[in-house]
Amino acid sequence: MRLGTLVACLLFACLVLYATPTEDQTLMGYTSEGSRAEREWETKFRAIPTADNLRAYMKRLSARPHHVGSPYDKDNAEWLLSLLKGWGLDAQIENFEVLFPTPQDRLVEVVEPTKFTASLQEPALSIDPTSNQQAEQLPTYNAYSLDGDVTAALVYVNYGIPADYEKLDRLGISVKGAIVIARYGASWRGIKPKVAAEHGAIGCLIYSDPRDDGYFVGDVFPQGGLRNKTGVQRGSVMDMPTYPGDPLTPGVGAVHDAKRLEVKDAPTLTKIPVLPISYGDAQPLLAALKGPTAPEEWRGALPITYHLGPGPAKLHLRVKANWNIKTLYDVIAKIPGSTYPDEWIVRGNHHDAWVNGAEDPVSGAVPLLEEARALSELLKQGWKPKRTIIYCLWDGEEPGLLGSTEWAEAHADELRQHAAVYINTDANGRGFLRVQGSHTLEKFMNGVARDIVDPEKKISVWKREQAYSIVSSKSEEERKELRERPDLRIAALGSGSDYTVFVDHLAIASLNLGYGGEDASGIYHSIYDDFYWYTHFSDTDLSYGRTLSQTVGTAVLRLADADLLPFDFTDFADTIRKYTDELEKLLKKKQDDIAEQNKQLQDGMLNASADPKQPYVPPAAEPVPPHLNFAPLLNASEALSRSAAHYQTALQKVSENGGPALGRASLQSLNAKLMQSERKLANADGLPRRPWYKHLIYAPGFYTGYGVKTIPGVREAIEEKKWKEAEEQIAQVSSVLQGEAALIESAATELEKLPK
Numbered sequence: 001m002r003l004g005t006l007v008a009c010l011l012f013a014c015l016v017l018y019a020t021p022t023e024d025q026t027l028m029g030y031t032s033e034g035s036r037a038e039r040e041w042e043t044k045f046r047a048i049p050t051a052d053n054l055r056a057y058m059k060r061l062s063a064r065p066h067h068v069g070s071p072y073d074k075d076n077a078e079w080l081l082s083l084l085k086g087w088g089l090d091a092q093i094e095n096f097e098v099l100f101p102t103p104q105d106r107l108v109e110v111v112e113p114t115k116f117t118a119s120l121q122e123p124a125l126s127i128d129p130t131s132n133q134q135a136e137q138l139p140t141y142n143a144y145s146l147d148g149d150v151t152a153a154l155v156y157v158n159y160g161i162p163a164d165y166e167k168l169d170r171l172g173i174s175v176k177g178a179i180v181i182a183r184y185g186a187s188w189r190g191i192k193p194k195v196a197a198e199h200g201a202i203g204c205l206i207y208s209d210p211r212d213d214g215y216f217v218g219d220v221f222p223q224g225g226l227r228n229k230t231g232v233q234r235g236s237v238m239d240m241p242t243y244p245g246d247p248l249t250p251g252v253g254a255v256h257d258a259k260r261l262e263v264k265d266a267p268t269l270t271k272i273p274v275l276p277i278s279y280g281d282a283q284p285l286l287a288a289l290k291g292p293t294a295p296e297e298w299r300g301a302l303p304i305t306y307h308l309g310p311g312p313a314k315l316h317l318r319v320k321a322n323w324n325i326k327t328l329y330d331v332i333a334k335i336p337g338s339t340y341p342d343e344w345i346v347r348g349n350h351h352d353a354w355v356n357g358a359e360d361p362v363s364g365a366v367p368l369l370e371e372a373r374a375l376s377e378l379l380k381q382g383w384k385p386k387r388t389i390i391y392c393l394w395d396g397e398e399p400g401l402l403g404s405t406e407w408a409e410a411h412a413d414e415l416r417q418h419a420a421v422y423i424n425t426d427a428n429g430r431g432f433l434r435v436q437g438s439h440t441l442e443k444f445m446n447g448v449a450r451d452i453v454d455p456e457k458k459i460s461v462w463k464r465e466q467a468y469s470i471v472s473s474k475s476e477e478e479r480k481e482l483r484e485r486p487d488l489r490i491a492a493l494g495s496g497s498d499y500t501v502f503v504d505h506l507a508i509a510s511l512n513l514g515y516g517g518e519d520a521s522g523i524y525h526s527i528y529d530d531f532y533w534y535t536h537f538s539d540t541d542l543s544y545g546r547t548l549s550q551t552v553g554t555a556v557l558r559l560a561d562a563d564l565l566p567f568d569f570t571d572f573a574d575t576i577r578k579y580t581d582e583l584e585k586l587l588k589k590k591q592d593d594i595a596e597q598n599k600q601l602q603d604g605m606l607n608a609s610a611d612p613k614q615p616y617v618p619p620a621a622e623p624v625p626p627h628l629n630f631a632p633l634l635n636a637s638e639a640l641s642r643s644a645a646h647y648q649t650a651l652q653k654v655s656e657n658g659g660p661a662l663g664r665a666s667l668q669s670l671n672a673k674l675m676q677s678e679r680k681l682a683n684a685d686g687l688p689r690r691p692w693y694k695h696l697i698y699a700p701g702f703y704t705g706y707g708v709k710t711i712p713g714v715r716e717a718i719e720e721k722k723w724k725e726a727e728e729q730i731a732q733v734s735s736v737l738q739g740e741a742a743l744i745e746s747a748a749t750e751l752e753k754l755p756k
């Protein structure tokens with residue numbers, strides 16, 4: 001070979017490498033030969049899903065309202081079953097019986113000083129062909145609100161989160177005996193009536209302010225995709241941070257003869273009646289309030305001056321539900337594994353909606369269907385997954401993650417033993433790949449994202465996410481990390497979709513995936529979330545639907561076919577170190593803030609700065625928080641880093657010589673250890689006051705609802721100033737992390753001992 005040719009070849013090789021940077025890399029957990037074969041199957045797989053199929057499924061599934069207990073919910077489940085069976089998959093429907101209240105009587109009226117009755121209606125629009133199916137639509141309401149009939153003065157409480165009530169305290173405004181009106185946003189909706197009741201309110205309204213998802217953001221439906229004057233966000237208000245699922249059967253599957261609580265004893269129903277309303281209905285209520293002007297950040301985009309009350313507007317709120325038991329239809333399909341049939345990769349999305357639900361959940365459910373179809377095609381071509389794959393279409397997600405929770409509780413023992421990973425999707429849109437999940441899968445998901453092409457920009461979805469994060473970051477330090485760290489960080493899981501029972505209750509490593517961020521949307525949980533809206537204002541050509549199918553399907557294939565489960569612990573250890581650091585800073589800030597406030601009380605600064613013509617109630621002096629002993633947590637975090645590095649070195653050594661040691665029967669015990677790595681992060685007692693939540697690293701916040709609290713036992717104890725509990729929780733988390741470090745260490749040793 002002449003030198004010129006050699007240079008040209010090298011140059012060509014560089015170009016090829018640059019164009020497809022990951023193609024030649026051996027996949028984590030594979031031999032080099034196995035890796036090549038896997039990539040071929042994945043390429044075949046990604047060519048199969050089509051946007052036309054996604055569109056046809058979406059049209060069919062969202063054609064009529066299909067909430068829990070409705071005829072079309074069952075009809076959809078049976079249609080899904082027939083599709084999966086038609087593709088040759090082993091599929092069945094599993095039923096559960098759950099409490100699902102539907103509205104019987106709803107009334108919101110101003111009785112003083114003037115009269116106004118809220119419409120509580122979402123009218124049909126002639127341009128939107130499914131918006132007129134009133135006979136089948138659930139009226140606007142919040143499921144699991146207590147029945148009640150109350151009349152009282154109205155108070156505006158902004159988003160109705162704990163910090164808002166502290167502000168009201170400073171202004172001398174009490175909600176005791178009042179009805180509050182909160183706007184949607186800043187917390188999960190179920191938190192609003194919960195915090196209102198804790199402060200003595202006797203009723204709660206939640207409305208959608210145009211500032212948050214209406215005309216302040218963009219043109220409203222049907223001119224644009226944002227919420228119009230009559231659009232209402234339905235939704236569940238059950239106390240999900242205590243436990244999700246059927247309120248009558250906590251911790252066990254709601255099968256026909258399950259032992260049930262009485263409705264009156266169910267702890268997750270609200271303590272006060274609550275209803276959601278549109279901003280068309282909210283404006284006259286808010287306009288009828290007097291009292292102090294709302295603080296600037298509390299003001300929405302309605303053309304009124306926002307006052308806090310209380311009153312003089314007096315409100316009458318009446319809510320009554322039919323407290324019926326309804327049947328759930330979970331659709332479950334299995335593809336048996338050839339080598340490790342007892343290791344399961346579980347994949348799910350819900351199929352029930354509040355109304356037609358083209359976005360939520362159908363835009364996430366239809367990519368799942370194309371994945372299942374594509375896998376069935378690969379099976380016909382001779383592909384054999386090593387692990388068992390289970391595809392699930394959940395019912396009853398909207399009222400409270402019912403279908404997934406009851407199924408996982410019913411199958412808890414098997415899942416604890418066999419489930420390696422759960423992958424969830426829910427709604428999907430146009431834009432960037434959003435990854436939330438267990439950090440032991442961070443490296444794995446970065447690998448998948450590098451192999452998926454963005455349908456509009458034609459670069460990898462990984463590159464797009466990196467670019468977006470760099471451009472939108474406000475911190476120099478963060479931008480440096482985004483450019484230099486090999487893996488993009490994934491977000492932790494809180495709650496809000498069907499992964500909750502898998503990660504939080506059973507401690508199964510989980511992921512939640514979806515595209516979004518490029519189209520503002522204001523039809524969430526209204527009758528206008530339908531096929532017309534989705535195909536005009538969201539992922540209109542379903543190209544990101546197809547990309548989601550390719551993304552999740554690639555992840556499922558890669559997990560199911562690997563010799564060794566592709567868990568990595570270095571990113572996880574790095575994340576734990578970050579959380580530990582955050583906790584120390586949180587305590588320090590609490591100490592500084594309270595010390596400063598005490599000082600301002602003492603030297604009279606607070607009083608001197610207050611407007612004497614406005615009401616002002618100074619806070620009470622508080623003891624400065626004590627120092628906490630973080631040493632056990634720091635030691636555990638370091639032990640974790642050491643064992644993670646050891647495992648990584650061992651894995652690298654095995655992979656370097658083409659990984660011939662992989663692919664042996666002896667990997668079974670190693671895989672079993674890896675499967676248990678997430679389980680080790682939980683303990684039997686769970687979190688304080690909510691034992692259903694077993695995972696000690698991730699949980700939805702008790703006062704945020706969907707928003708995650710990482711190392712929740714410690715973090716929430718500090719936030720809620722429970723110092724003794726904080727110390728106890730530090731000990732618990734440290735011991736769990738030490739156990740994790742020991743498990744990883746033993747996996748590393750076993751890996752080193754594999755015959756070459």
Ligand SMILES: [Zn+2]
Pocket residue numbers: 350360361397426427497
């Ligand atoms: Zn959903």
